[in-house]
Amino acid sequence: MALTCRFLGFSRPALAAAADYLIQRYRHAAAADMSRAIVVLPGRRAARRLLEVLVQATCEQGLALTPPTLVTVGRLPEQLYQAQRPFADPLTQQLVWAHVLRNADRRQLAQMAAAPPGADDLAGWLDLAQHLGRLHVELAADLLDFRDVARRGRELEAFDEHDRWAALRQLQEAYLSRLDALQLWDVQTARLVAIQQRECRTDREIIVLGAVDMPRSLRQMLEQVAAQVEILIHAPVEWAERFDGDGCLIPAAWEAASIGLDADQVHVVAGPADAADAIARRLAEWGGRYRADEISIGLADEKMAGRVRRQLDACGIAARSAVGTAVVETAPYRLLAAVEACLHSDRYAELAALVRHPDVSAWIDAGGVAADWLERLDQFFGRHLPARLDGDLLEPGIGDSAVRQVQARVESLLLRFRGPPRPWPDWNDAIRQTLVELYAGRRWDREREADRVYLEVFDQIRQALTCVELIPADLAPAITAETAIRLTLRQLDTANVSSRFDPEAIELLGWLELPLDDAPALMVCSLCEGVVPSSVNADAFLPNALRSQLGVRDNARRYARDAYALSVLAATHRPLELIVTRHNDAGDPLLPSRLLFATEPAEIARRARRFFATPPARHELPPLAGRMTMPAADAGLVTPRPRSLDEPIRELSVTAFRDYLACPYRFYLRRVLRLRACDDAAEELDGGAFGSLIHEVLRQFGNGSAAESSDVEQIRADLHQRLEQCAKDQFGRHAMASVRVQLEQIRLRLDAFADVQAQRTAAGWKIESTEGAQQDHTDATLQVDGRPLVLRGRIDRIDVHRQTGQRAILDYKSSDSARTPEQFHQRGGEWIDLQLPLYRHLARSLGIDGPLQLGYVLLPKDPTQVEFRMAEWSESDLAAADEVARQVVRSIWQEVFWPPTDPPPDFSDDLAAICQDGVFERKLAVDDRGAAPAE
Numbered sequence: 001m002a003l004t005c006r007f008l009g010f011s012r013p014a015l016a017a018a019a020d021y022l023i024q025r026y027r028h029a030a031a032a033d034m035s036r037a038i039v040v041l042p043g044r045r046a047a048r049r050l051l052e053v054l055v056q057a058t059c060e061q062g063l064a065l066t067p068p069t070l071v072t073v074g075r076l077p078e079q080l081y082q083a084q085r086p087f088a089d090p091l092t093q094q095l096v097w098a099h100v101l102r103n104a105d106r107r108q109l110a111q112m113a114a115a116p117p118g119a120d121d122l123a124g125w126l127d128l129a130q131h132l133g134r135l136h137v138e139l140a141a142d143l144l145d146f147r148d149v150a151r152r153g154r155e156l157e158a159f160d161e162h163d164r165w166a167a168l169r170q171l172q173e174a175y176l177s178r179l180d181a182l183q184l185w186d187v188q189t190a191r192l193v194a195i196q197q198r199e200c201r202t203d204r205e206i207i208v209l210g211a212v213d214m215p216r217s218l219r220q221m222l223e224q225v226a227a228q229v230e231i232l233i234h235a236p237v238e239w240a241e242r243f244d245g246d247g248c249l250i251p252a253a254w255e256a257a258s259i260g261l262d263a264d265q266v267h268v269v270a271g272p273a274d275a276a277d278a279i280a281r282r283l284a285e286w287g288g289r290y291r292a293d294e295i296s297i298g299l300a301d302e303k304m305a306g307r308v309r310r311q312l313d314a315c316g317i318a319a320r321s322a323v324g325t326a327v328v329e330t331a332p333y334r335l336l337a338a339v340e341a342c343l344h345s346d347r348y349a350e351l352a353a354l355v356r357h358p359d360v361s362a363w364i365d366a367g368g369v370a371a372d373w374l375e376r377l378d379q380f381f382g383r384h385l386p387a388r389l390d391g392d393l394l395e396p397g398i399g400d401s402a403v404r405q406v407q408a409r410v411e412s413l414l415l416r417f418r419g420p421p422r423p424w425p426d427w428n429d430a431i432r433q434t435l436v437e438l439y440a441g442r443r444w445d446r447e448r449e450a451d452r453v454y455l456e457v458f459d460q461i462r463q464a465l466t467c468v469e470l471i472p473a474d475l476a477p478a479i480t481a482e483t484a485i486r487l488t489l490r491q492l493d494t495a496n497v498s499s500r501f502d503p504e505a506i507e508l509l510g511w512l513e514l515p516l517d518d519a520p521a522l523m524v525c526s527l528c529e530g531v532v533p534s535s536v537n538a539d540a541f542l543p544n545a546l547r548s549q550l551g552v553r554d555n556a557r558r559y560a561r562d563a564y565a566l567s568v569l570a571a572t573h574r575p576l577e578l579i580v581t582r583h584n585d586a587g588d589p590l591l592p593s594r595l596l597f598a599t600e601p602a603e604i605a606r607r608a609r610r611f612f613a614t615p616p617a618r619h620e621l622p623p624l625a626g627r628m629t630m631p632a633a634d635a636g637l638v639t640p641r642p643r644s645l646d647e648p649i650r651e652l653s654v655t656a657f658r659d660y661l662a663c664p665y666r667f668y669l670r671r672v673l674r675l676r677a678c679d680d681a682a683e684e685l686d687g688g689a690f691g692s693l694i695h696e697v698l699r700q701f702g703n704g705s706a707a708e709s710s711d712v713e714q715i716r717a718d719l720h721q722r723l724e725q726c727a728k729d730q731f732g733r734h735a736m737a738s739v740r741v742q743l744e745q746i747r748l749r750l751d752a753f754a755d756v757q758a759q760r761t762a763a764g765w766k767i768e769s770t771e772g773a774q775q776d777h778t779d780a781t782l783q784v785d786g787r788p789l790v791l792r793g794r795i796d797r798i799d800v801h802r803q804t805g806q807r808a809i810l811d812y813k814s815s816d817s818a819r820t821p822e823q824f825h826q827r828g829g830e831w832i833d834l835q836l837p838l839y840r841h842l843a844r845s846l847g848i849d850g851p852l853q854l855g856y857v858l859l860p861k862d863p864t865q866v867e868f869r870m871a872e873w874s875e876s877d878l879a880a881a882d883e884v885a886r887q888v889v890r891s892i893w894q895e896v897f898w899p900p901t902d903p904p905p906d907f908s909d910d911l912a913a914i915c916q917d918g919v920f921e922r923k924l925a926v927d928d929r930g931a932a933p934a935e
Contacts, residue, residue: 004230005247007237010571013518014234018209019053037068040076040208046516073211081194088184091467095475097129100174111167140188141215142552146172200224210516212249213561219246254560259598260570266578275579276311282577292506296519300511301526318505324496332457343482346388352680363438367409370402381680387736417481424476427484428465456497464491515568522573529591533562566595642668642897651790654838660888663901677910684738691814697722702770710761716754752863769798780841784889808853809839818860821871837881
């Protein structure tokens with residue numbers, strides 16, 4: 001029996017028209033009793049909104065409403081038949097598929113996966129099971145099984161997959177047999193049996209709205225109760241030839257259908273950022289004619305949601321996503337994921353990520369650990385770069401006590417997860433206890449949005465754990481805790497936390513929700529080919545040609561669905577604005593949707609010329625109008641001005657002069673405020689730490705007996721021994737792999753140093769003093785305009801020639817390139833570093849008078865360039881350097897620390913955020929002349 005179809009036309013939005021029809025049909029006296037009706041809609045949002053429309057309409061008419069049962073298309077079948085067995089939940093189905101796959105003949109398995117997972121890789125088997133399960137569901141929805149694919153695929157010329165689908169059918173039969181043994185039913189199979197046995201019946205009336213692409217299984221179930229079914233089609237009756245007898249789209253009829261768009265409704269922008277900006281500007285141009293609840297923003301590409309929300313928030317416009325917040329982005333999910341990562345790997349990186357989780361940080365703070373534990377942990381990592389946080393580096397008297405406390409506290413959290421594999425449900429208590437330990441002491445207020453999100457996520461985690469506990473005992477695998485957490489979280493990977501309703505917020509909707517949206521004003525973003533309409537061509541199991549042959553959803557059905565959706569939007573929304581982007585975030589070009597060319601040939605040409613024309617030159621955009629305004633020009637993010645010093649600087653290190661000459665402001669940040677970057681982002685020794693390790697090895701060498709030797713092998717052996725001991729002291733037993741590579745690089749440089757050191761000793765030079773033989777700092781006085789400034793520094797090495805008594809001050813240089821002292825200290829004839837010249841003053845304070853050689857021991861990455869390199873400055877050059885030093889001191893005493901040097905000097909990335917390096921139109925606290933900005 002054919003279904004009854006009723007066309008609603010386009011005079012009213014679909015939900016309003018449907019509400020009018022329902023009220024008219026079920027109105028009796030002063031009541032609208034719809035209790036006998038089941039209303040079927042594509043999604044939950046449409047169902048919720050229809051109920052709101054019904055309540056409003058009946059209130060306006062003074063009717064008492066008894067609402068209908070509202071269900072989604074996916075849940076309607078179970079309203080039409082009586083299941084004979086309990087259904088297997090999705091997790092149990094997946095485990096059954098995994099069981100079947102793991103026990104399959106290897107030849108069968110090879111037909112599905114070229115490289116099957118390992119025997120113990122449960123997650124891998126579940127991934128494969130999930131894929132097979134999706135195939136099973138999709139085909140069953142259109143009354144097919146894997147055997148049908150093998151049989152009907154032969155009708156295609158290039159089909160060579162018969163053996164594969166025959167093997168898949170055997171796996172499918174094993175899956176169904178396994179469920180039978182468990183006395184459970186696969187829901188897809190239950191529906192097929194209900195259709196075959198003609199078991200579908202109902203004593204209620206079924207009204208279907210907006211379901212224009214129903215699967216064949218549902219259509220056949222409805223045909224069995226056709227006398228009680230009515231299909232509402234949101235389209236004019238003139239379009240009847242585009243729909244079949246079940247109210248579904250006829251793909252061939254939509255291929256040539258024209259979509260009634262105006263060219264002015266389509267806006268082409270450069271990229272995603274421009275698309276978000278265009279949305280805000282279109283809203284501003286509407287000038288407040290629409291309330292927030294009268295505007296919807298459709299996102300063909302739902303990945304744009306975050307960008308659009310941020311843009312609207314910056315413009316003072318509230319927006320909410322109908323989809324809500326992904327559970328994977330919430331704190332409880334991320335907490336459990338971080339715990340799993342720590343259990344999976346004992347690397348420092350995973351532990352550092354866990355303790356930085358805000359809820360874990362608060363829990364550590366509550367455990368009596370030193371308040372600055374995170375800074376000390378970062379400092380510990382910066383010095384030792386441990387691959388793991390354990391071993392000799394944490395021994396009392398060696399490691400930082402706060403670091404030991406953090407490690408012990410985290411281990412107490414993880415201890416309940418340690419141990420051999422157990423049945424999956426047995427790990428549930430450990431997961432619950434972890435959440436209780438971190439969150440039980442917090443006071444929750446469901447009226448606070450942040451708390452509401454937490455509480456909803458806790459409920460979803462509880463439901464996931466309950467599903468695990470319902471796994472049949474002989475299906476529950478024995479797994480480690482990390483695998484249990486990972487598999488439990490997998491159930492939540494596509495889950496969302498609903499957004500709280502806000503009548504003052506504009507809703508962001510997905511593309512498939514738009515045909516039933518009843519907001520008068522609509523914008524649709526990212527209407528690009530491949531997104532709308534979407535296409536499936538390269539599916540490994542069901543390519544498009546095979547889909548078409550089987551009659552399952554193919555590209556033609558997708559096109560028809562999206563063409564109908566855009567036709568509805570064009571007919572029912574004024575204003576309607578469509579935004580197309582020319583490229584994505586990566587800069588890859590995008591094409592406008594072919595739906596935009598569903599028009600007359602002459603108009604196609606005009607649109608093509610417009611869409612593909614060279615974009616106009618970009619000009620300054622006008623500010624947004626009315627209540628919707630761009631962010632304030634002064635966002636409060638300014639580079640702060642130096643403050644006056646409480647007392648003058650009386651001492652400087654010899655290396656500080658280089659900082660001042662490079663940038664007075666950054667000198668102030670580093671040397672006056674003593675700001676230092678501290679994090680755990682390092683993946684290897686940075687240049688400073690690499691050089692410091694070389695310096696320490698050479699310092700110890702200079703104080704040892706091998707320093708007197710001219711035997712290369714003796715020097716080399718001494719250096720190797722000292723490097724190994726220094727590395728053990730600094731990095732312990734668990735140095736990162738990258739650090740071990742760097743240690744070998746240092747070894748190569750030291751080997752080359754042994755050669756040149758032996759030659760220098762043979763030439764009569766002797767190490768007279770090294771840094772370790774001096775005080776921590778060597779002090780000297782520099783007189784500037786009659787006032788003393790204390791110079792401080794450490795001289796790496798002082799050599800003396802045995803015959804001549806000539807002395808040489810040497811500095812070890814381990815930078816990658818082998819630059820001369822002149823290249824390090826001068827640029828374009830100007831002094832940029834004063835370290836070696838100022839060492840002369842430190843040497844005099846040590847009682848060393850007379851002429852001095854100044855030079856470097858170059859230790860670059862190319863071992864062939866390792867050498868002793870002396871500077872060739874004259875006395876007048878050195879006098880000029882002293883005068884530059886005095887001028888630096890005068891400027892410092894005058895507190896000339898402003899403005900920041902632009903462009904920034906090399907190696908100043910640690911201060912980039914404060915100085916706003918690279919920030920467009922950065923704003924200084926005062927102008928570049930040091931004066932306060934004009935009002």
